[in-house]
Structures are given as C-alpha cells and as structure tokens.
Amino acid sequence: MNKIKDKLIFFFFLLSGLIVVMLLAGIFYLLGSTSIHAFKEISLKQFFFSDNWNPNAYGEPSYGIVSMIVSTFMVTIGSLVIAVPLGIGTAAYLSDIASEKVREIVKPVIEILAAIPSVVIGFLGIVLIGPIVAKIFHIQSGLNAVNGSILLAVMALPTIISLSEDALTAVPNTYTEASLALGATKWQTLVKVKIPAALSGILASCMLGMGRAVGETMTVLMATGCAPAMPHSFLDSVRTLTSSIAIELGEVAYFSTHYYALFAVGLVLFIITFIINLASDIILHNYQKVYN
Amino acid sequence: MKKAAGIMIAIFLFSCTAFAENNMVQIKGSDTLINLVQKMSEVYMEKYPGKNISVTGGGSGTGIAALINKKTDIANASRLIKAKEIQNAEKEGVTPKRVVIAIDGLSVIVNKDNSVLQLTVDQIGKIFRGEITNWSEVGGDDQAITLYGRQSNSGTFEFLREVVLKGDYSSNMRQMNGNSQIIEAVKTDIGGIGYVGVGYAKEAEDINIVKVARNSKSPFCSPLNVEDVKSGKYPLSRPLNQYVNGTPANEAKEFILFELSPAGQKIVEEQGFFAIPDEYIEHNESIIG
Known part of the structure; x- marks a missing residue:
C-alpha cells in the first residue's frame, strides 16, 4: 500500500515537472510556428534591420523592429541603473544597520510596493513623475525613456531588495564575526565580506528585476509616449516590444501579415527573456563553483 | 481536497450558466464613446431593473474586431467601418449595421x-x-x-x-x-x-x-x-456610431431605442456631445425598423 502511494507521489511530481517543460516547449512552438508565416511576406532584413514599424500605414505597411528593441533595452538598462544600487543599498541597510523595529516596519512596506498594479504606476508616471522629469531636464514632455526607467525601477525594487536582503541575512554569522575579529570595520565587513558572500543571491535578484522590466507592459505603454520613431537619447519617447504587441493585438485581423508579425515580435521578446534567464543561471552556477 | 475541487467546479459551472441566462448586452469599442455609453447604460439599468449592460473600451478597431468575432453585441465606433472589415465580417457571417447615436466635434x-x-x-x-x-x-x-x-x-x-x-x-x-x-x-x-x-x-x-x-x-x-x-460647418464634426450584427433585436434593440430616445439624447448633451440631427434619425429608423 505504502509502496503504491510512494509511486503515485513520484509520478505526481514527475508529471508536474513535465507539465512545466511541456508548457514552455508548447509556447515556444506556438510562437515559432505562427511567426514563421510572417516571413513569407516580410523580409528578414526588413524585420531585423529596419527601424520603421508601421503596419497600419496610410500607404505601404512596414515591419521593422530595431527601434522597439533599442527602446526595450533603454528602459530596462535605465531601470537597472536606478534600482540596483538603491536596492542593494536598502537591502544592506535592512540586514546590517537597521534595528529590529525599523526592519519589521520597512520590510512589509516594501513588499506592499510590489502589490501596486502596474496601471496605477503608469498613471502616476503621466500625472506626477512625467511632469517632474520634464521640469528637471527642461524639456517639454516627460513621457520618455527616463520616465519609464524610473517607474520600472520602482517596480523592480521590491524584488531586488527583498531577495538581496534574504541573501545577506543568510550569510553565516561566523563570517561577520571573523571579519570583525580581524579588525575590519562594519563597513569593510559589509562590502568586502558579506556582499561578496551573498553575491549569488544579489545577482539573482537583479536578474529577476531585469526580467520584470523587460516584460512589463502597461506602465511603459502609458508613461513612455510610445512614439514609433527611433529614440536618440533617454529624453526621447520610446516604444517597447511589449507595448507594440499590447496596442496592436486587440484590433488586428486574425491570420493577416500584421498578426503574424506581432507573434514574431513576441518570439523576439521571448528569446530575449530566455537569454537573460540563461545568462543569470550560468553566472550563478560559475560563481557558486568558484566560491565553494 | 477532492470535495473542495468538486465544489469549486460546481460553482464555476453554475456561474457560467447564470451569466448565460442573464441576457447581458455586451458593448465594446471606442474610447471616445465609452463614458457616454457607460452613463446611458447606468441610467437605463436604473430605470429598468433586471436589465444588464456591460460597456468596455479598447478602441473602435477593437470593438469592430470583437463584433466580427461575435464577442460583443454592439460595437462602439468613432469612425466608419472599413471595406476590409466588412469583407472580414461577411466571411464570418456577420452583417454590420450602423446606428448613429451622437455627433462629436473632434x-x-x-x-x-x-x-x-x-x-x-x-x-x-x-x-x-x-x-x-x-x-x-x-x-x-x-x-x-x-x-x-x-x-x-x-x-x-x-x-x-x-x-x-x-x-x-x-x-x-x-x-x-x-x-x-x-x-x-x-x-x-x-x-x-x-x-x-x-x-x-x-x-x-x-x-x-x-x-x-x-x-x-x-x-x-x-x-x-x-x-x-x-x-458640418465645423470641419472635424463626425457621427459617433454603434455597429450591430444585422437588425438589432431583443435586449440590444431596446437599449439602442433608449439611446435614441429624448431621454438618451439628453444624456448625450449632458456628456458634452451633440444630439443627432434629422438626417441621422431617418437613417437610424431605416436600420432599426
């Protein structure tokens, strides 16, 4: 009886594992097989090297995704530049400096930040952050990559802080004690001992934050202006891969070139996030090897 | 555990049938029209308890696409339907008919x-x-x-x-x-x-x-x-439309008649748009019958 139970549980877990793998393979297959049709009518050269995306053009439609890829990377990198130092700093403060009382209040508050719907953050970007950005940089419109980066940073911060803090707290006390005993200051201990020891967790948190920023849709759709032109600086309006799909998929005629092209854009997005995750896995793995 | 799952499924199925029986009129489309139609549906539902109307946005293109895919009863549109969309609709067996419910000065x-x-x-x-x-x-x-x-x-x-x-x-x-x-x-x-x-x-x-x-x-x-x-002296004046599949019937027809009634047109003016002139009243009558 127990043996059968064991077997059943074993198969249950095997099945759950397989389902996830199959889901991933299925999504990849669906995206791939649908987007392949797009390239019957769009040349690969146009798709990957043209920066003109205008499927609903008055005249001849065009399908080039360069400016969308550039836009996606701009807001992502921009958000990481803001969120990573701020996130690690906050995590270090919470794990090493803050008193128990402060931590008990601040940590839940940060986690609540993660629960704010993206549409609300996007709205704040239009009415609050955008105008401030415009004032600071003396430009007319604050709906640009800087605005998007700030908002995405806010959305990535809870992940980065929470996971980094966990990683820092998990560093064995003996490390800290040994470092302090050798005469290192609290600051030296934090920077030279604890952060390197927790680096794998911190890196993982940053990668997850990056994944969130690449895939985020509503906020960038509302707050970055979505002008299709190629952005030349962080003060220009940007239109990410996600916002293009979100804007256009609702009204597109099924099985048209435009429809297939949007799936191809989805495939590109999928490959980008896949590479990010793979890279973070490899970095983590290598790091753990060296460290152990 | 199994029991709980069973109950969940039962509740789910029940709610599905409950919705299906409710005769809810789905309206989808233009973001220009959404506040207006929303307001009209609120007044309508208050006046006739038991009626159920759901209004969502997404843009005229989205609304017309939903009408073609039979996912909505009425499509709000701040533009006219395109020839290509009519073709797509015919392929799906949908005959879009247009009713003008208000005038907008863009x-x-x-x-x-x-x-x-x-x-x-x-x-x-x-x-x-x-x-x-x-x-x-x-x-x-x-x-x-x-x-x-x-x-x-x-x-x-x-x-x-x-x-x-x-x-x-x-x-x-x-x-x-x-x-x-x-x-x-x-x-x-x-x-x-x-x-x-x-x-x-x-x-x-x-x-x-x-x-x-x-x-x-x-x-x-x-x-x-x-x-x-x-x-039409103002160059950017335009009719605001609703598209339906064939001659509207039942619940959808009743709501459209309310929109075109003096009470409905009063809401149009309250929302800042303009009531429909005679030429469109005649057009609407020819559609609704």
Missing part, C-alpha cells in the same frame, strides 16, 4: 499658455504629419511642437488620418492610451497639441480648444458651437 487642443488659438485643416495636417515642427510657423511663439495622438486601434486616430492628414502621422507623435491621457499630457506641455472628443475637451481645465477653418478662406469655427458642429 477638438484640437493646445496648452493654455499657447497663443495659437486657430488653425486651418491644412495646418493641422502639416503639424501631425510632422512637416510643421515649430509653433512660430503657424503664428505662435518660437516653441517646438510636441504631438500627442491616439494609438492605431483608435477610431479617432483613423478619422483624423482619413479626413485631415491624408498620409501617415509623424513617427515622433506620442501615441497615448485614451482621450484623458492626451489632455493630461497637453496640460503640462507648453508646446503640446492633441485631439480628443469634444465631450472630453469641454470638461478639461488648463487647455485651449483650437478653432478650425476648412481652408484659409472659410471662417474659423469652434467645436463648442452646436449649430456649426451639427451643420
């Missing part, structure tokens, strides 16, 4: 500190095509123009392109998610220009509504002037 808006208060249709076209990029070229201050428009699923986006631009929008135009977002953006941008339904422009503060002339010889008209919009 309003071109600028920041309240902008000295330009009137433009010709030609100038608006040049501005949105990106050929004029500074306000000094149309008699204003030396200030760069920032364009705020709608996204391509918007009927207003299409309307302005067909009637005024006759070409593509500048790729530098920021594509906003709805009328109110355009207003928010123009409010804070001294060089901004945008276009919204008159119902939205009328309510907004800190913006100016531009007077528009058909060409350099005709008079400048304001979308706030009832006669000019209704007579």
Whole structure:
C-alpha cells in the first residue's frame, strides 16, 4: 500500500515537472510556428534591420523592429541603473544597520510596493513623475525613456531588495564575526565580506528585476509616449516590444501579415527573456563553483 | 481536497450558466464613446431593473474586431467601418449595421499658455504629419511642437488620418492610451497639441480648444458651437456610431431605442456631445425598423 502511494507521489511530481517543460516547449512552438508565416511576406532584413514599424500605414505597411528593441533595452538598462544600487543599498541597510523595529516596519512596506498594479504606476508616471522629469531636464514632455526607467525601477525594487536582503541575512554569522575579529570595520565587513558572500543571491535578484522590466507592459505603454520613431537619447519617447504587441493585438485581423508579425515580435521578446534567464543561471552556477 | 475541487467546479459551472441566462448586452469599442455609453447604460439599468449592460473600451478597431468575432453585441465606433472589415465580417457571417447615436466635434487642443488659438485643416495636417515642427510657423511663439495622438486601434486616430492628414502621422507623435491621457499630457506641455472628443475637451481645465477653418478662406469655427458642429460647418464634426450584427433585436434593440430616445439624447448633451440631427434619425429608423 505504502509502496503504491510512494509511486503515485513520484509520478505526481514527475508529471508536474513535465507539465512545466511541456508548457514552455508548447509556447515556444506556438510562437515559432505562427511567426514563421510572417516571413513569407516580410523580409528578414526588413524585420531585423529596419527601424520603421508601421503596419497600419496610410500607404505601404512596414515591419521593422530595431527601434522597439533599442527602446526595450533603454528602459530596462535605465531601470537597472536606478534600482540596483538603491536596492542593494536598502537591502544592506535592512540586514546590517537597521534595528529590529525599523526592519519589521520597512520590510512589509516594501513588499506592499510590489502589490501596486502596474496601471496605477503608469498613471502616476503621466500625472506626477512625467511632469517632474520634464521640469528637471527642461524639456517639454516627460513621457520618455527616463520616465519609464524610473517607474520600472520602482517596480523592480521590491524584488531586488527583498531577495538581496534574504541573501545577506543568510550569510553565516561566523563570517561577520571573523571579519570583525580581524579588525575590519562594519563597513569593510559589509562590502568586502558579506556582499561578496551573498553575491549569488544579489545577482539573482537583479536578474529577476531585469526580467520584470523587460516584460512589463502597461506602465511603459502609458508613461513612455510610445512614439514609433527611433529614440536618440533617454529624453526621447520610446516604444517597447511589449507595448507594440499590447496596442496592436486587440484590433488586428486574425491570420493577416500584421498578426503574424506581432507573434514574431513576441518570439523576439521571448528569446530575449530566455537569454537573460540563461545568462543569470550560468553566472550563478560559475560563481557558486568558484566560491565553494 | 477532492470535495473542495468538486465544489469549486460546481460553482464555476453554475456561474457560467447564470451569466448565460442573464441576457447581458455586451458593448465594446471606442474610447471616445465609452463614458457616454457607460452613463446611458447606468441610467437605463436604473430605470429598468433586471436589465444588464456591460460597456468596455479598447478602441473602435477593437470593438469592430470583437463584433466580427461575435464577442460583443454592439460595437462602439468613432469612425466608419472599413471595406476590409466588412469583407472580414461577411466571411464570418456577420452583417454590420450602423446606428448613429451622437455627433462629436473632434477638438484640437493646445496648452493654455499657447497663443495659437486657430488653425486651418491644412495646418493641422502639416503639424501631425510632422512637416510643421515649430509653433512660430503657424503664428505662435518660437516653441517646438510636441504631438500627442491616439494609438492605431483608435477610431479617432483613423478619422483624423482619413479626413485631415491624408498620409501617415509623424513617427515622433506620442501615441497615448485614451482621450484623458492626451489632455493630461497637453496640460503640462507648453508646446503640446492633441485631439480628443469634444465631450472630453469641454470638461478639461488648463487647455485651449483650437478653432478650425476648412481652408484659409472659410471662417474659423469652434467645436463648442452646436449649430456649426451639427451643420458640418465645423470641419472635424463626425457621427459617433454603434455597429450591430444585422437588425438589432431583443435586449440590444431596446437599449439602442433608449439611446435614441429624448431621454438618451439628453444624456448625450449632458456628456458634452451633440444630439443627432434629422438626417441621422431617418437613417437610424431605416436600420432599426
């Protein structure tokens, strides 16, 4: 009886594992097989090297995704530049400096930040952050990559802080004690001992934050202006891969070139996030090897 | 555990059938029309308890696509249906019929500190095509123009392109998610220009509504002037439509009749749009019967 139970549980877990793998393979297959049709009518050269995306053009439609890829990377990198130092700093403060009382209040508050719907953050970007950005940089419109980066940073911060803090707290006390005993200051201990020891967790948190920023849709759709032109600086309006799909998929005629092209854009997005995750896995793995 | 799952499934199935029996009228489409139709449905549901109407946005293109895919009963559209969409509809066995429920004077808006208060249709076209990029070229201050428009699923986006631009929008135009977002953006941008339904422009503060002339010889008209919009003297006046599949029946028909009734048209005016003139009343009657 127990043996059968064991077997059943074993198969249950095997099945759950397989389902996830199959889901991933299925999504990849669906995206791939649908987007392949797009390239019957769009040349690969146009798709990957043209920066003109205008499927609903008055005249001849065009399908080039360069400016969308550039836009996606701009807001992502921009958000990481803001969120990573701020996130690690906050995590270090919470794990090493803050008193128990402060931590008990601040940590839940940060986690609540993660629960704010993206549409609300996007709205704040239009009415609050955008105008401030415009004032600071003396430009007319604050709906640009800087605005998007700030908002995405806010959305990535809870992940980065929470996971980094966990990683820092998990560093064995003996490390800290040994470092302090050798005469290192609290600051030296934090920077030279604890952060390197927790680096794998911190890196993982940053990668997850990056994944969130690449895939985020509503906020960038509302707050970055979505002008299709190629952005030349962080003060220009940007239109990410996600916002293009979100804007256009609702009204597109099924099985048209435009429809297939949007799936191809989805495939590109999928490959980008896949590479990010793979890279973070490899970095983590290598790091753990060296460290152990 | 199993029991709980069973109960969950039962509840789910029950709620599905409950919804199906409810005869809910689904309305989807234009963001210009959403507040108006929402308001009308609220009044309607209050007046006739038991009636159920759901109104969602997404843009005229989205609404018409939903009508073709049989995912909505009524499609709100601030533009006319395209020949290609009619073709697609026929393939799916859908016959789109149009009812006009209100008149809009599409309003071109600028920041309240902008000295330009009137433009010709030609100038608006040049501005949105990106050929004029500074306000000094149309008699204003030396200030760069920032364009705020709608996204391509918007009927207003299409309307302005067909009637005024006759070409593509500048790729530098920021594509906003709805009328109110355009207003928010123009409010804070001294060089901004945008276009919204008159119902939205009328309510907004800190913006100016531009007077528009058909060409350099005709008079400048304001979308706030009832006669000019209704007579078509205001160049950007347009009918706001609802599309249904074939002759409307039952619940959908009752709601459309309410929209066209004096009570419904009163709400149209309260929301800042204009009641339909006689020519469209006749057209509507020929559709509804």
